[in-house]
Amino acid sequence: MIKKVDHIGIAVKSLEETLPFYTDVLKLELIGIEEVDSQKVKVAFLRAGEIKIELLEPTAENSSIAKFIEKRGEGIHHVALGVESIEERIIEMKEKGINMIDNESRPGAGGAQIAFMHPKSTAGVLYELCEKKGMKG
Numbered sequence: 001m002i003k004k005v006d007h008i009g010i011a012v013k014s015l016e017e018t019l020p021f022y023t024d025v026l027k028l029e030l031i032g033i034e035e036v037d038s039q040k041v042k043v044a045f046l047r048a049g050e051i052k053i054e055l056l057e058p059t060a061e062n063s064s065i066a067k068f069i070e071k072r073g074e075g076i077h078h079v080a081l082g083v084e085s086i087e088e089r090i091i092e093m094k095e096k097g098i099n100m101i102d103n104e105s106r107p108g109a110g111g112a113q114i115a116f117m118h119p120k121s122t123a124g125v126l127y128e129l130c131e132k133k134g135m136k137g
């Protein structure tokens with residue numbers, strides 16, 4: 001049911017300050033930057049071969065990314081697993097006793113539908129299920 005690791009989400013205080021490391025030092029291609037209102041973040045996607053890196057900058061103090069940075073500092077926030085038929089996957093996860101943060105998918109960056117699994121059910125990793133419909137990359 002999991003197609004691949006789609007991307008790795010990294011919480012940063014400032015895209016402006018962090019992006020040069022990725023684009024100039026690591027020389028990764030910047031795919032795009034967009035604001036995702038539902039998560040109160042501004043995200044930048046970079047291509048790293050088959051996998052993308054998603055940098056998340058909070059746009060509000062009550063953003064979950066702002067809270068994450070406050071508690072744990074900048075760093076790896078989540079791993080996104082590419083799936084098809086996300087609503088069915090959510091139901092399947094719940095049937096298997098996995099606690100979902102999102103009981104229904106919600107809009108993510110890049111036109112994706114996403115849903116987070118609770119780290120208590122996944123040995124401490126925040127996993128995002130991510131379905132892209134007709135989107136490239």
Ligand code: ZN
Pocket residue numbers: 007008009054078080128
């Ligand atoms: Zn993500």
